[in-house]
Amino acid sequence: MSAETAAPYLARLGAAQRRLAEHAARPLPDGLTDPDPGASERWEAGQVWAHLAEFPGYWLEQIRTLLERRSGGVEEPIPFGRTKADAERIAAIERERRTDPAELLRRVTAQIGEVSTALTDLSDDAWTARGLHPSIGEMGLPAIVERFIVAHLAEHADQLDGLELVTLEEIRGAAERIRGVALHTPLLRWDDSTWLKPESLQPVGAFKMRGAYNTVASLTDAERARGVVTYSSGNHAQAVARAARLLGTDATIVMPEDAPPIKVAGVRRDGAEILFAGRSGEERHAVALDLVEREGRVMIEPYDDRRIIAGQATCGLEIAEDLPQVTSVLIPVSGGGLSSGVAAAIRALAPNARVIGVEPELAADAQASLAAGEIVRWDGSLTTRTMADGLRVEKLGWLPFLHLRRFMDEIVTVSEEEMAEAMRQLAARARLVVEPSGAAAMAAHLSGAAPQPGGDDHRVIVISGGNVDPALFAKILAG
């Protein structure tokens, strides 16, 4: 019975442990956290880690002492706990704040293991124990476990997430960098309450110009002299090829054999070298990493990079500037660079607007990831079923996931036929040539997958790209 009581806590402890392990595997971020809930502390990442490495054990000890005193006959509720000003707590954080997070992760993991075992072993009676905290007052054991251990771990994992999010300053910096190269696309009126943001009009026919140019322009001269490399099904490939040419470096792009000919031709026009390889995005990533290793090239990631996210976010910056009264934004999601950047910009500048992600039903891994609270992978054999070749990535990038979990309201899905219908309507009514991936958000609007806006609403639909092969376009138009 009490193993059953413990089970939901154990699942969440495991989830927190995995989140922390992801953070520990990456470079320590700069900056200060958001203030601690209920206090004004703003910490460096090192202080967060130092605290994480001490508190689960501390609270487990408190719980054990409480239960011992109770079984020794002390009247409930039994005093326990400490305040944030506790001298030992402060000293422990100060002492360990420069310790390697990998080492601190080992300590947190060991303590989470001990907590899990202890909770599993608690009797039903023990779960009814009551304590008295100096500032909160009387609490039952489930509330103590929840507040001081389980939710507490998630809160500090949230703080570490927060340090990884792109800032408005980075987004504004990207806007400066791409000025005159990427278009500030107009908002086209679709109907009384709906506007289109036609990224299909960008120089390479997709929003990807924003992030790719921002990233290549952010490199040092020495880095640019080494050349760049990326892997992409097509639009990021074209954007990196163009950015490399404009900024005087050379690019190698790893592309799938079945990339749309129009995208292959675009890359060639800008003089980049193409390497056809890999059955999945993951395999192509490995080939590109090999070129980093062997040729010293600099990797321009398609979505899992803060310079890419900040660049794509300029699309959201423009939406908020041009339509400050925006109430919802519909946006396609694949690796998540575009949606996470736009969601970050919209949340900062139009905080009441809803941001709704859209995926093909056939490649709905991001929707599954938000539902699960962790990144869920769909195999390439599944995601490649959709005709939306820009939305076939197997899983969200880690940084995009952190942004989407924080800023995205929901993710909805659309069918292949709904994307085709959106392409037809965009061609006929807005005179826009749009590729399937670029029409996904419109498909969610037209099909009702994203509920229609009401009278006072101001909805923006991001039309993310227009690189569709003429033969496919003709076939779709013909219905």
Ligand SMILES: Cc1ncc(COP(=O)(O)O)c(C=O)c1O
């Ligand atoms: C036209 C189009 N729309 C949307 C996306 C999805 O962008 P992201 O991978 O940043 O989620 C892509 C990605 O290639 C794309 O080419």
